Amino acid sequence: MAQPVIEVEHLSKRYVLGTREFGYKTLRDALTGVFRKTPASDEDELWALRDVSFQLHEGEALGIIGRNGSGKSTLLKILSRITHPTTGRARLRGRVASLLEVGTGFHPELTGRENVYLNGAILGMSQHEIRRNFDQIVAFAEIEQFLDTPVKRYSSGMYVRLAFAVAAHLTPEILIVDEVLAVGDTEFQRRCLGRMHEVATSGRTVLYVSHNLWSVEQLCNRAILLSSGRLVRFGKPSEIIAEYSDRRGASSWDVSAIEDRSGTGSARITHLELLATDAHQTLSSVEFLKPFRVRIHFEARRPIARPDFGLAVLNERGERILVCMAAESGCDAESIDGIGWADCIVMAPCLLPRTFRFEAWIIDVRGLSFADRVEMVGQLDVGLGNWTEHEVGQLQVDWRGSIYVPSEWQIKPTS
Amino acid sequence: MPDSVAVTMRWTEIDAEAPAGRVDLAELWRYRELVQILVWRDLKVRYRQTLLGVTWVLIQPLLTTLIFTFLFNRVAHIQAGGGIPYVLFVLAGITLWNLFSSGVQSAGNSLISSAHVISKVYFPRLIIPAAALLSGLADVVVTACLLIVLMFWYGVAPPLAVVLAPVLVAICYFLALGGGLWLAALNVEYRDVRVLIPFLLQFGMYVTPVVYPLTALPDRFRRVAYLNPMTGVVEAFRGALFGTGVPWGALIWSMAVTVLLMISGIAYFRKKEGIFADML
Numbered sequence: 001m002a003q004p005v006i007e008v009e010h011l012s013k014r015y016v017l018g019t020r021e022f023g024y025k026t027l028r029d030a031l032t033g034v035f036r037k038t039p040a041s042d043e044d045e046l047w048a049l050r051d052v053s054f055q056l057h058e059g060e061a062l063g064i065i066g067r068n069g070s071g072k073s074t075l076l077k078i079l080s081r082i083t084h085p086t087t088g089r090a091r092l093r094g095r096v097a098s099l100l101e102v103g104t105g106f107h108p109e110l111t112g113r114e115n116v117y118l119n120g121a122i123l124g125m126s127q128h129e130i131r132r133n134f135d136q137i138v139a140f141a142e143i144e145q146f147l148d149t150p151v152k153r154y155s156s157g158m159y160v161r162l163a164f165a166v167a168a169h170l171t172p173e174i175l176i177v178d179e180v181l182a183v184g185d186t187e188f189q190r191r192c193l194g195r196m197h198e199v200a201t202s203g204r205t206v207l208y209v210s211h212n213l214w215s216v217e218q219l220c221n222r223a224i225l226l227s228s229g230r231l232v233r234f235g236k237p238s239e240i241i242a243e244y245s246d247r248r249g250a251s252s253w254d255v256s257a258i259e260d261r262s263g264t265g266s267a268r269i270t271h272l273e274l275l276a277t278d279a280h281q282t283l284s285s286v287e288f289l290k291p292f293r294v295r296i297h298f299e300a301r302r303p304i305a306r307p308d309f310g311l312a313v314l315n316e317r318g319e320r321i322l323v324c325m326a327a328e329s330g331c332d333a334e335s336i337d338g339i340g341w342a343d344c345i346v347m348a349p350c351l352l353p354r355t356f357r358f359e360a361w362i363i364d365v366r367g368l369s370f371a372d373r374v375e376m377v378g379q380l381d382v383g384l385g386n387w388t389e390h391e392v393g394q395l396q397v398d399w400r401g402s403i404y405v406p407s408e409w410q411i412k413p414t415s
Numbered sequence: 416m417p418d419s420v421a422v423t424m425r426w427t428e429i430d431a432e433a434p435a436g437r438v439d440l441a442e443l444w445r446y447r448e449l450v451q452i453l454v455w456r457d458l459k460v461r462y463r464q465t466l467l468g469v470t471w472v473l474i475q476p477l478l479t480t481l482i483f484t485f486l487f488n489r490v491a492h493i494q495a496g497g498g499i500p501y502v503l504f505v506l507a508g509i510t511l512w513n514l515f516s517s518g519v520q521s522a523g524n525s526l527i528s529s530a531h532v533i534s535k536v537y538f539p540r541l542i543i544p545a546a547a548l549l550s551g552l553a554d555v556v557v558t559a560c561l562l563i564v565l566m567f568w569y570g571v572a573p574p575l576a577v578v579l580a581p582v583l584v585a586i587c588y589f590l591a592l593g594g595g596l597w598l599a600a601l602n603v604e605y606r607d608v609r610v611l612i613p614f615l616l617q618f619g620m621y622v623t624p625v626v627y628p629l630t631a632l633p634d635r636f637r638r639v640a641y642l643n644p645m646t647g648v649v650e651a652f653r654g655a656l657f658g659t660g661v662p663w664g665a666l667i668w669s670m671a672v673t674v675l676l677m678i679s680g681i682a683y684f685r686k687k688e689g690i691f692a693d694m695l
């Protein structure tokens with residue numbers, strides 16, 4: 001086989017968190033730092049990428065799959081030369097264009113026409129190339145009449161269409177794309193995907209990140225799975241997607257067979273289910289600060305009058321982080337008998353991006369006892385949602401504990 | 416595949432151990448169009464949606480000249496010396512000083528104002544401060560035209576040495592770029608710099624003979640004043656325009672400082688380049 005186009009060897013990237021090295025410093029920090037050399041401890045470090053190696057040949061399209069914070073974006077940023085790796089090396093053969101966002105460098109005051117030239121140049125196109133493709137770009141974006149209007153007056157749809165149109169006419173040997181299809185309407189997304197497919201099948205090498213697994217399967221002939229910064233597997237997209245779906249965990253857990261439980265057994269919790277708040281879809285993970293619904297399925301062996309339900313979120317050591325109870329929330333059931341479910345909608349969760357477990361119970365109020373109680377069941381993965389890398393870094397460190405509460409500060413220097 | 420069949424494929428090497436600091440001139444040359452377009456953007460955006468548009472480029476130095484002439488010449492009785500009208504004297508000083516100060520200011524803050532692009536696209540980062548400074552050069556051209564018109568008005572004919580003027584503008588540009596590179600890179604890590612720049616520049620204007628001639632200073636101060644690299648450039652610029660003599664010694668000192676600042680500035684900038692995206 002021919003020489004690979006992309007060779008990645010033992011690539012790692014470490015971020016040092018905390019006030020001293022992360023974010024900007026002030027001169028005072030630097031000056032005092034000279035005298036107080038405290039080495040960064042392990043818990044202030046975050047390995048966004050750890051010892052990743054793979055090779056890619058000409059014409060291959062690689063899908064990069066993994067959960068938020070698994071290192072996908074960091075890998076793309078290193079290969080795009082936006083940030084330096086901490087260790088390791090990579091070689092890329094040919095012109096590299098990266099598209100980590102559509103419309104990078106668009107200036108709101110400039111017109112659509114002017115922004116095409118500006119954005120094209122920033123993405124690495126020559127003026128000659130842009131001129132040659134100009135009509136096609138405008139046609140693809142369908143914004144002919146607004147070509148001389150400042151883009152600040154564009155609707156968000158027009159803006160995205162124009163931005164993607166410029167990017168779609170990049171013709172590098174290696175194209176790096178991050179989640180750009182998540183914008184625009186369905187029809188436009190379909191056209192973008194078609195365009196990407198053309199690029200991928202015209203002998204160029206593509207690296208593609210998307211949460212849309214279907215598009216990865218459509219577009220790519222190779223895939224890697226990243227988890228906590230490590231490369232878990234390299235292979236065919238269908239295999240990798242299957243493994244990812246397995247790992248991502250279920251959204252429903254059968255607890256009927258668990259023997260380690262307490263209570264009289266007058267009712268039994270059969271399984272737990274994680275749902276979106278509207279109960280229309282199941283979730284395998286939830287987003288940071290976003291409400292979710294947990295459904296406790298049960299079977300009462302005999303009628304229980306005025307039962308109470310409880311749900312607790314536990315950390316990985318089994319300590320209770322949150323407790324939600326039905327009766328105190330004003331939800332009283334007259335009685336239960338047979339099969340049923342109780343839904344707990346966690347309205348304002350303050351759980352940090354971590355993995356948690358559940359504890360659930362049914363109380364027989366009249367009997368003043370637990371009818372049933374199970375703990376350390378299921379799995380609640382809190383993902384990062386729309387939080388930026390910077391903030392995420394600060395949230396993922398261990399010393400933050402398990403919950404996040406917005407705070408307001410007032411500082412008064414004593415002078 | 417129109418563009419992909421290149422005879423010699425370029426390799427991009429990414430290596431954690433690679434020494435930083437070397438400047439890839441060939442790469443900078445490939446990105447020359449981006450420099451052009453960034454300068455063009457700066458110029459276009461600056462006066463868009465302003466009522467007076469490009470006339471601002473004229474109004475600013477004109478008003479400054481009038482105010483300075485009133486304050487320092489009429490009120491404080493500072494004379495230009497050499498029979499040169501004070502208006503011309505101060506406008507010549509402002510022309511170069513504005514290039515320097517707006518250049519240092521825009522270059523120094525350039526990385527922070529381009530933070531978003533830096534975190535999303537790669538291109539040689541040196542382009543950003545260099546382009547930020549180039550748009551200031553356009554202002555110099557306009558101010559220079561104003562200066563030429565006023566010289567005609569006052570009947571001041573430039574000597575042969577006037578051919579030196581563009582060279583002096585270039586020295587001033589690189590002096591500002593050298594300083595701007597240092598400040599831009601430092602600014603990413605230490606935001607104190609953002610606060611420090613205006614203060615430094617204000618101080619700088621008073622220690623540079625912009626509103627007063629160097630001859631107005633006592634001897635021992637004059638020698639200290641020459642340590643300021645802008646002193647030689649501004650004095651030589653006036654000498655070239657009005658035939659009052661070029662202070663060669665001071666000019667050579669200015670050029671030496673310029674070269675030193677450029678080399679060290681580029682080295683420091685390149686060394687810190689890898690952390691820009693992580694720090695911004």
